Amino acid sequence: MKKECPECGEKIVGRIDKKFCSDACRNSYNNRVNKDSKNLIRNTNNRLRKNYRILEDLNPDKKTKTSRSKLIEKGFDFNYFTSIYTTKAGTVYYFVYDQGYLPLEDDYFALVKRE
Numbered sequence: 001m002k003k004e005c006p007e008c009g010e011k012i013v014g015r016i017d018k019k020f021c022s023d024a025c026r027n028s029y030n031n032r033v034n035k036d037s038k039n040l041i042r043n044t045n046n047r048l049r050k051n052y053r054i055l056e057d058l059n060p061d062k063k064t065k066t067s068r069s070k071l072i073e074k075g076f077d078f079n080y081f082t083s084i085y086t087t088k089a090g091t092v093y094y095f096v097y098d099q100g101y102l103p104l105e106d107d108y109f110a111l112v113k114r115e
């Protein structure tokens with residue numbers, strides 16, 4: 001069975017380990033894949049930066065409390081954080097860099113800045 005070029009769909013002739021029909025196809029394929037992964041990283045970084053600014057705005061004194069609705073109103077996205085910290089007591093803090101939040105009861109959150 002002949003392999004097809006993943007860029008243009010042409011049958012590949014030549015060496016068995018050849019993945020693309022031509023250098024041009026290889027280049028344009030790799031450029032596109034790299035661009036997509038760069039976009040993914042840029043979009044994720046933008047989400048994290050936005051979340052960080054929201055936490056920073058709401059928590060100027062390194063420790064406070066806020067509500068879920070206030071976070072959502074500002075555009076906070078709970079899917080994006082950089083690390084999770086679990087205390088010995090089993091309490092789970094979510095961090096966006098050094099800004100952390102801890103879900104409390106009744107849709108409230110404790111905000112803490114890591115020293």
Ligand SMILES: [Zn+2]
Nearest residue numbers: 005008021025
């Ligand atoms: Zn091709």
